[in-house]
Ligand SMILES: NC(=O)c1ccc[n+]([C@@H]2O[C@H](COP(=O)([O-])OP(=O)(O)OC[C@H]3O[C@@H](n4cnc5c(N)ncnc54)[C@H](O)[C@@H]3O)[C@@H](O)[C@H]2O)c1
């Protein structure tokens with residue numbers, strides 16, 4: 001049975017799902033050295049933002065197949081290191097969207113009405129109504145930096161509170177911003193005009209210290225900044241100095257450059273600063289959502305299935321996966337088959353997406369085909385994560401073409417591999433929802449489902465050849481489960497595809513090629 005280590009606090013709903021397929025150990029608060037010492041035993045690691053998964057930890061995780069982040073941000077995981085090792089990294093991109101957005105909205109209102117300090121004062125026994133006169137958000141301008149999932153929910157709710165909305169997001173269209181009721185503006189204009197600035201962007205090299213002494217100087221002296229996105233987007237030293245000097249009105253922060261927050265000038269500031277310990281996702285609902293979302297993906301990967309929200313598999317989002325899953329299986333099978341037919345070192349893989357596939361995303365299918373192609377060389381070491389890297393390192397050139405005109409099937413996939421031993425091609429389709437059929441081998445039409453052990457021959461279409469091959473296989477005690485011949489013209493060249501019950505015994509291929517009329521023979525294991 002697989003073993004999963006849960007190293008941050010995760011809702012029981014997730015543990016229950018993992019327990020269906022694995023032994024689950026929950027070990028919270030491990031120091032890096034402790035984690036390194038035990039990670040080698042585990043097939044999967046499930047975390048939140050509390051565990052830093054460094055290259056060292058990944059290197060020590062020799063059995064690791066998947067790292068599941070029960071939340072959005074994977075900035076605490078060395079994703080490139082995981083990718084190099086073929087470890088899938090998954091997250092829950094939407095499970096805590098509402099929780100984080102509501103936390104930002106709560107921060108805006110709490111900051112405006114000094115709720116935390118007023119509450120603390122009453123609890124201390126005071127009844128001070130003069131120190132906590134606040135400001136209304138109604139008709140004030142909210143500047144939303146990052147109009148993604150969380151930013152747009154914050155904007156939508158703020159709109160209903162009567163706020164005027166400005167937004168900055170270079171990757172969002174004006175139409176999309178207008179749909180949410182936001183005016184898309186340049187960052188400087190947002191900084192100059194906003195009464196509240198709320199950050200909903202990832203931390204990247206471009207966004208690190210986006211809020212610094214220079215940008216703070218552009219803001220209104222009454223402006224309030226809310227950061228429920230990522231620590232490090234704000235230069236905390238510059239922020240504390242600006243608040244102290246009255247250059248801006250205040251700030252509410254849920255995330256910090258270093259967590260837990262250590263010594264900080266921000267702690268010493270008064271009611272104009274609110275600090276929460278990274279609570280954006282900490283609602284019961286969000287924790288159930290993310291735990292289920294990520295545990296299901298870990299379960300699927302441990303069962304050999306693809307994950308719906310893998311951050312290190314290009315182009316494989318949940319919607320794409322849902323639509324392409326059966327075709328990915330087809331691509332992988334064809335890749336494996338054509339790789340074995342081609343033998344030797346493959347240098348070029350041509351992939352043609354036909355029929356309805358011609359309009360689809362190709363990246364997941366290419367990755368699946370490469371995974372299949374490389375399986376003979378790499379076995380379990382190749383997966384959806386590292387297939388492209390491994391192919392590139394082996395110098396395999398991938399050429400993609402599309403042809404929407406196919407008519408016999410809804411969609412077919414055609415793979416042609418050219419290598420040191422020649423060129424071979426296979427085509428396949430799905431019958432019904434997901435039954436894979438081979439429809440062409442080396443240009444000869446056939447219609448057979450792939451089976452674990454197969455034999456293909458290239459021969460002359462002439463009387464007696466099938467009988468001779470059958471007798472030869474019989475003499476080696478090889479049982480034929482099914483057989484089909486594909487030919488283009490009568491008595492021309494033909495291909496025979498046989499499904500056999502067991503692997504072909506050593507040496508028999510040489511005997512098959514000696515049968516008069518048979519020019520070539522290939523055995524494959526799928
Ligand atoms: N505090 C918490 O507990 C908590 C919880 C969930 C998410 N988060 C964080 O909130 C942030 C937003 O999450 P999301 O789910 O909305 O992500 P998202 O991917 O849906 O949205 C991010 C948006 O930022 C935009 N963006 C990227 N770079 C930008 C830049 N340089 N300038 C302006 N816009 C830029 C993108 O176009 C995108 O629209 C992330 O940093 C995430 O890690 C925090």
Ligand SMILES: O=C(O)[C@H](O)COP(=O)(O)O
Pocket residue numbers: 048049050070071072073074096278279280281282
């Ligand atoms: O990226 C996230 O999902 C949030 O920052 C939440 O982090 P958490 O799971 O540690 O609360």
